[in-house]
Amino acid sequence: MKEHCDHQVDCLKMIQLILDGEATDQQLARLKANLVSCQPCIQMYHLEQEVKELLTKRMEKKCCPEKLVATIKSKILTFS
Amino acid sequence: MATIPEVMSDTPTRDDQDRSGGPAGPDQILPDGDPVEQPSADTPARRYTDEQKYQVFNKEFMPHIDSMYNFAFRLTTDEDDANDLVQDTYLKAFRFISSFEQGTNAKAWLFRILKNSFINDYRKKSKEPAKVDYQDVETTYNSEDAESEHTVDLRAESVSDLIGDEVATALNSLPVDFRTVIILCDIEGFTYEEMAKILDIPIGTVRSRLHRARNLLKEKLRDYASSMGYKEESEE
Ligand SMILES: [Zn+2]
Numbered sequence: 001m002k003e004h005c006d007h008q009v010d011c012l013k014m015i016q017l018i019l020d021g022e023a024t025d026q027q028l029a030r031l032k033a034n035l036v037s038c039q040p041c042i043q044m045y046h047l048e049q050e051v052k053e054l055l056t057k058r059m060e061k062k063c064c065p066e067k068l069v070a071t072i073k074s075k076i077l078t079f080s
Numbered sequence: 081m082a083t084i085p086e087v088m089s090d091t092p093t094r095d096d097q098d099r100s101g102g103p104a105g106p107d108q109i110l111p112d113g114d115p116v117e118q119p120s121a122d123t124p125a126r127r128y129t130d131e132q133k134y135q136v137f138n139k140e141f142m143p144h145i146d147s148m149y150n151f152a153f154r155l156t157t158d159e160d161d162a163n164d165l166v167q168d169t170y171l172k173a174f175r176f177i178s179s180f181e182q183g184t185n186a187k188a189w190l191f192r193i194l195k196n197s198f199i200n201d202y203r204k205k206s207k208e209p210a211k212v213d214y215q216d217v218e219t220t221y222n223s224e225d226a227e228s229e230h231t232v233d234l235r236a237e238s239v240s241d242l243i244g245d246e247v248a249t250a251l252n253s254l255p256v257d258f259r260t261v262i263i264l265c266d267i268e269g270f271t272y273e274e275m276a277k278i279l280d281i282p283i284g285t286v287r288s289r290l291h292r293a294r295n296l297l298k299e300k301l302r303d304y305a306s307s308m309g310y311k312e313e314s315e316e
C-alpha cells in the first residue's frame with residue numbers, strides 16, 4: 001500500500017469526476033486500481049464522498065412557501 | 081439525458097439587439113423588456129394557445145418550484161429576496177413561454193433564467209458576508225502551489241458529525257460563483273453539460289470551478305471540524 005501519492009491533485013480531480021458521474025470508463029478503471037493500492041487516494045475518496053453527502057443529505061432543503069405558489073398562479077392568470 | 085433548448089436558435093433577430101447589452105452571458109436567454117412573443121414568420125414558432133400555456137406552465141414549470149426556491153435561497157441567503165427572485169423567474173418564464181420547447185429540460189431552462197435574474201437584479205443588493213472578489217480567488221487557486229496545499233488534512237470521519245447549519249454556513253461563506261456550482265452539482269444533481277448551459281461557461285470551466293469551490297468548502301469545513309474537536313472535551 002502506497003503511503004504517498006505522487007499525483008494527488010490529478011487523483012483528486014478524477015475522484016470528483018467519478019463521484020459526479022462524469023468520468024470515462026478509462027478514468028474509472030484507473031481510479032479503481034489506485035483505490036486498492038494508494039492510501040492517500042482512499043482517504044481522498046472517502047472525504048469527497050462524505051462532503052458530497054453532507055450537501056445532499058444534511059443541508060435543509062427550503063420549500064417554496066404556499067403563499068408564493070398561490071401568488072404566482074394568480075399573477076399569470078392576469079397575463080394574457 | 082435531456083438537453084437544454086438552444087433558445088436563441090429560433091429567434092435570430094434578437095441576437096443583433098443583444099450585442100449592445102454588455103458582456104455576453106447573463107442576458108442571452110431572456111433580455112429584460114425584449115419581447116420574444118412574436119417570432120418572425122420564417123421561424124418555427126411555438127404558438128401555444130392560452131390553454132396550452134397554462135398547461136405547460138403547470139405541468140412542466142411548477143413541479144420545480146421547490147428546487148427553484150431552494151436555489152434562490154442559497155444564492156441570496158435571504159427569504160424575502162428568494163421570494164422575489166422566484167416570483168420574477170416564474171413570471172418571466174410565463175412571458176417567454178413560446179421560447180420553451182415542450183419535452184426539453186424545463187428544470188435547466190428555469191434555473192438558467194433564475195441565475196440570470198439573480199446576476200442582473202439581485203446580486204448587487206445581496207448581503208454577502210465578506211464579499212471576496214471572484215477574480216482574486218480564481219487567480220489564487222489557479223497556481224499549482226495553492227492546489228497542492230489543498231489536498232487537505234481533513235478526514236472524512238471529522239466531517240461526519242457536522243450538522244446542516246454548519247454546512248450551510250460554510251457554503252454561504254463561499255463567493256457566489258463557487259457556491260453556485262456546488263449547489264447545481266451536489267444539491268440539484270445537474271450534469272456538467274447542463275451546468276455549462278445554465279451558467280454560460282465552457283464545460284472545462286465548470287470542472288475547474290467546481291474543483292476549486294470544493295477545496296474552498298473543505299477549508300471552511302475543516303474550521304468547523306476542528307472547533308468541534310475542542311468542544312467535545314468540554315462535554316456540552
Ligand atoms: Zn493516488
